[in-house]
Amino acid sequence: MLLQLHEPGESPAPHESERGLAVGIDLGTTNSVVALARDGATEVLRDADGKGLIPSVVYYGDDGAVTVGADARRMILEAPDHVVSSVKRLMGRGTEDLKTLAGTLPYTLDVAADGGMVRLKVAGRTLTPVEVSADILRAVKARAEEAQGKGVDRAVVTVPAYFDDAARTATKDAARLAGLEVLRLVNEPTAAALAYGLDNAAEGLYAVYDLGGGTFDISILRMEKGVFQVKSTGGDAALGGDDIDHAIAERFLAERHKEHGIESITAGEAKQALAAARVAKECLSGRAAGDWVIEVDGKPSRHAMTRDELESLALPWVDKTMAICRGVIEDAGIEVAEIQGVVLVGGSTRMPLVRRKVRDLFGREPLADINPDEVVAVGAALQAEALTIGSDTLLLDVTPLSLGIETMGGIVEKVIPRNTPIPVAMAQEFTTYQDGQTAMAIHVLQGEREMVDQNRSLARFVLRGIPNMAAGAARIRVTFTVDADGLLTVTASEATTGVEQQVAVKPSYGLTEDEMANMLRDSLVNAKDDMASRLFAETAVEARRSVLAVQAALGADSDLLSESERQDIDAAIAGVDRAIAAGDRDAVTAASEGLEAATKTFAERRMDRGIRAALAGMTVEKLDDALGGE
Amino acid sequence: MNAPAAAQIVSCWSCKGPVATRALFCSVCGAVQGPGTIDHFTRLGIAPSFDLDLDALQRQYFGFQKRLHPDRFASKSSKEKALSQAQATSLNEAYEALKDPLKRAAYLLNHLGHPVDLTACGTINDRELLMEQMEKREALAEATSPDQIAKLAMEAESEVIACQCHISAAINASHLEEAGHLTIRLKYLAKLAEEARAKKTRALRLP
Ligand SMILES: Nc1ncnc2c1ncn2[C@@H]1O[C@H](COP(=O)(O)OP(=O)(O)O)[C@@H](O)[C@H]1O
Ligand SMILES: [Mg+2]
Ligand SMILES: [Zn+2]
Numbered sequence: 001m002l003l004q005l006h007e008p009g010e011s012p013a014p015h016e017s018e019r020g021l022a023v024g025i026d027l028g029t030t031n032s033v034v035a036l037a038r039d040g041a042t043e044v045l046r047d048a049d050g051k052g053l054i055p056s057v058v059y060y061g062d063d064g065a066v067t068v069g070a071d072a073r074r075m076i077l078e079a080p081d082h083v084v085s086s087v088k089r090l091m092g093r094g095t096e097d098l099k100t101l102a103g104t105l106p107y108t109l110d111v112a113a114d115g116g117m118v119r120l121k122v123a124g125r126t127l128t129p130v131e132v133s134a135d136i137l138r139a140v141k142a143r144a145e146e147a148q149g150k151g152v153d154r155a156v157v158t159v160p161a162y163f164d165d166a167a168r169t170a171t172k173d174a175a176r177l178a179g180l181e182v183l184r185l186v187n188e189p190t191a192a193a194l195a196y197g198l199d200n201a202a203e204g205l206y207a208v209y210d211l212g213g214g215t216f217d218i219s220i221l222r223m224e225k226g227v228f229q230v231k232s233t234g235g236d237a238a239l240g241g242d243d244i245d246h247a248i249a250e251r252f253l254a255e256r257h258k259e260h261g262i263e264s265i266t267a268g269e270a271k272q273a274l275a276a277a278r279v280a281k282e283c284l285s286g287r288a289a290g291d292w293v294i295e296v297d298g299k300p301s302r303h304a305m306t307r308d309e310l311e312s313l314a315l316p317w318v319d320k321t322m323a324i325c326r327g328v329i330e331d332a333g334i335e336v337a338e339i340q341g342v343v344l345v346g347g348s349t350r351m352p353l354v355r356r357k358v359r360d361l362f363g364r365e366p367l368a369d370i371n372p373d374e375v376v377a378v379g380a381a382l383q384a385e386a387l388t389i390g391s392d393t394l395l396l397d398v399t400p401l402s403l404g405i406e407t408m409g410g411i412v413e414k415v416i417p418r419n420t421p422i423p424v425a426m427a428q429e430f431t432t433y434q435d436g437q438t439a440m441a442i443h444v445l446q447g448e449r450e451m452v453d454q455n456r457s458l459a460r461f462v463l464r465g466i467p468n469m470a471a472g473a474a475r476i477r478v479t480f481t482v483d484a485d486g487l488l489t490v491t492a493s494e495a496t497t498g499v500e501q502q503v504a505v506k507p508s509y510g511l512t513e514d515e516m517a518n519m520l521r522d523s524l525v526n527a528k529d530d531m532a533s534r535l536f537a538e539t540a541v542e543a544r545r546s547v548l549a550v551q552a553a554l555g556a557d558s559d560l561l562s563e564s565e566r567q568d569i570d571a572a573i574a575g576v577d578r579a580i581a582a583g584d585r586d587a588v589t590a591a592s593e594g595l596e597a598a599t600k601t602f603a604e605r606r607m608d609r610g611i612r613a614a615l616a617g618m619t620v621e622k623l624d625d626a627l628g629g630e
Numbered sequence: 631m632n633a634p635a636a637a638q639i640v641s642c643w644s645c646k647g648p649v650a651t652r653a654l655f656c657s658v659c660g661a662v663q664g665p666g667t668i669d670h671f672t673r674l675g676i677a678p679s680f681d682l683d684l685d686a687l688q689r690q691y692f693g694f695q696k697r698l699h700p701d702r703f704a705s706k707s708s709k710e711k712a713l714s715q716a717q718a719t720s721l722n723e724a725y726e727a728l729k730d731p732l733k734r735a736a737y738l739l740n741h742l743g744h745p746v747d748l749t750a751c752g753t754i755n756d757r758e759l760l761m762e763q764m765e766k767r768e769a770l771a772e773a774t775s776p777d778q779i780a781k782l783a784m785e786a787e788s789e790v791i792a793c794q795c796h797i798s799a800a801i802n803a804s805h806l807e808e809a810g811h812l813t814i815r816l817k818y819l820a821k822l823a824e825e826a827r828a829k830k831t832r833a834l835r836l837p
Binding site for chain 2: 183184224225226227326330383386387388392394395396420421422423424425481483484538541542545546548549550552553555556557599602603606607609610611613614
């Protein structure tokens with residue numbers, strides 16, 4: 001256990017009626033959106049001006065104040081070193097990844113950090129991407145609470161389908177820091193499909209093309225009678241509109257250099273140039289040409305650009321997405337002609353070039369009738385309703401990237417191939433390669449390449465206690481389990497002795513439990529909410545379940561009890577109810593144990609009767625009636 | 631008859647009463663049960679056969695997932711969440727193994743007590759198969775025009791289908807030995823067909 005913050009007598013769990021509905025959150029690179037579903041009708045939660053998008057930008061004031069959204073974005077030009085944007089690009093990234101990201105990030109990184117997770121330097125503070133994302137999520141949560149007039153503590157949060165395990169874990173941690181329980185991480189294209197499928201009663205094969213500010217995803221799904229089955233998915237977790245902004249800004253700066261000679265430019269000026277580039281790009285979606293001003297060293301310069309010029313700058317990026325689309329169609333084992341519709345998601349799909357290319361590849365006019373900025377949050381809200389209230393629809397998703405472990409010679413052996421339906425568990429056997437080897441290092445990797453150093457390292461651990469045997473004699477079974485959130489757990493055991501070790505894959509680029517505990521403690525309000533109410537809620541759910549189970553058993557078999565035995569059980573049930581009402585976790589645990597003891601004999605008699613009935617060949621069929629599909 | 635019936639009764643983890651080992655839910659308290667170790671056909675509620683109606687298979691799979699997937703247990707206790715994850719995992723494993731003809735043939739033969747090793751290729755028979763495959767692969771590698779490639783892809787595809795028919799016939803006639811050889815043959819044919827299809831797609835893309 002991390003923290004012991006729960007004081008006896010404190011009653012942290014809100015009553016169901018005071019609890020707001022679970023919401024759907026699209027935590028985007030550029031913009032975040034929160035939506036709510038009620039009786040299947042969805043609503044994007046907006047500010048007073050009717051804006052649904054919350055820019056994923058955070059301003060950190062010198063006085064410790066934190067501002068999120070449009071106000072923070074306005075500060076980019078004024079106080080660039082106090083503002084963080086596009087932090088999603090750093091989720092789950094390690095300091096080693098920075099080489100590939102160098103130059104594309106509009107903020108200062110703490111390069112001194114030793115391995116592990118990236119840290120940002122902002123306004124004299126050092127922050128992890130998880131903390132910055134948590135600040136965004138707090139603002140999103142506040143909007144949801146204002147809209148409902150109630151506390152909101154549960155959400156479905158979306159992630160790019162192509163997010164790796166480290167980035168998913170980082171997203172879940174950020175939500176936890178912000179005081180939100182993540183009911184499910186849903187892949188963004190899948191959420192968009194859910195919003196489309198339910199709205200249009202679509203059936204058949206669909207592609208969802210999602211090009212945002214910092215990520216690209218493509219998924220092929222089969223939609224059928226309430227089932228959304230992902231066939232294949234692909235993407236690039238670092239490709240989006242931001243890249244096009246860079247290309248434009250570079251072009252503008254190059255033009256200046258011709259005029260003014262080489263200038264050294266500050267981070268603030270670079271951010272301003274990027275902002276101008278973005279405005280230019282967005283304008284050129286609506287008109288054919290224009291000119292824009294950037295400023296270096298107090299000297300403004302004017303730059304003209306036509307849509308054709310923009311398109312030739314953007315083409316390499318868009319072509320990259322097209323190549324990924326082809327691969328994903330091939331992975332799905334289908335022909336383009338079988339695809340019945342292409343759904344466009346993400347602000348960058350407003351570019352005419354993107355629409356044209358998508359239309360050419362899929363041979364049909366793409367669908368964009370739900371606002372591409374909001375469709376992901378709408379789908380997430382539908383899923384939040386499905387998870388809390390119930391639903392007939394079902395999302396069946398897949399692993400976006402292959403998972404494997406390092407073997408001899410730095411080669412990766414795949415354990416779970418990409419596009420495997422989740423949840424999934426697969427095992428592979430490995431052996432020792434030295435006589436008397438008693439420990440084995442296990443290196444967990446994610447990616448499609450053959451060599452270890454070309455893939456993403458997720459975690460390393462050592463299985464110890466292997467019995468002394470000849471090389472090749474030990475049988476080490478490594479099991480990979482991916483849950484419905486797409487998160488990986490790895491266990492390893494030696495078959496002849498049963499030595500076992502389990503790791504939830506987290507360390508390489510994630511926060512350690514200690515860091516998480518410290519962060520929770522730093523935001524004390526949340527820490528109390530998070531730990532105390534979560535622990536209590538879990539215990540109470542379990543206690544209620546056992547009360548209901550005993551009551552059901554009494555309904556079926558109470559003739560097995562004498563009057564006084566029955567009274568003992570009723571008293572034990574009342575004890576559990578009292579403890580739950582008092583909000584005392586330890587008392588609930590004790591009362592549940594009391595109930596178990598009070599029903600022990602009852603359970604034995606029920607089993608005896610069940611077995612006797614089965615021997616008489618009578619009730620197996622009846623007991624079996626829960627078996628069977630439709 | 632009676633003794634196995636008793637062996638099929640276990641105690642429900644939730645209400646502690648009797649429940650059939652194969653039950654998905656306890657008929658008394660409604661709690662989801664663990665997946666247990668049953669064969670893939672039983673898990674998906676279909677009769678063991680190579681000739682499966684794939685639509686029916688998918689309907690069964692969706693039907694079970696609709697009741698057992700973790701999304702149905704999001705507000706339940708952690709034990710129920712874990713059991714539903716285990717159930718959904720087993721359903722995925724069963725569906726993946728049965729929907730693909732090659733995996734299905736191998737699984738069914740194993741189920742019928744005649745395991746096939748899809749990694750082995752040591753016998754004379756297999757060597758002949760390898761020669762045949764090498765020739766075909768060479769032909770595919772040398773093909774350059776889209777028409778040629780498309781023709782080879784179609785041939786490969788129809789050989790796959792023919793081989794599946796032979797497997798079906800062999801299994802139905804209880805010639806399991808022969809079905810085993812044919813399954814190994816299917817593995818190579820399917821791989822070639824896939825490569826041909828990929829090459830065809832690439833050829834059509836380039837103008
Ligand atoms: N009209 C437009 N034309 C071209 N690009 C646009 C337009 N509107 C928004 N964008 C781009 O879309 C991206 C943001 O899309 P969004 O879906 O909100 O991103 P994310 O999912 O990454 O938060 C930015 O790069 C933005 O410049
Ligand atoms: Mg997005
Ligand atoms: Zn029960």
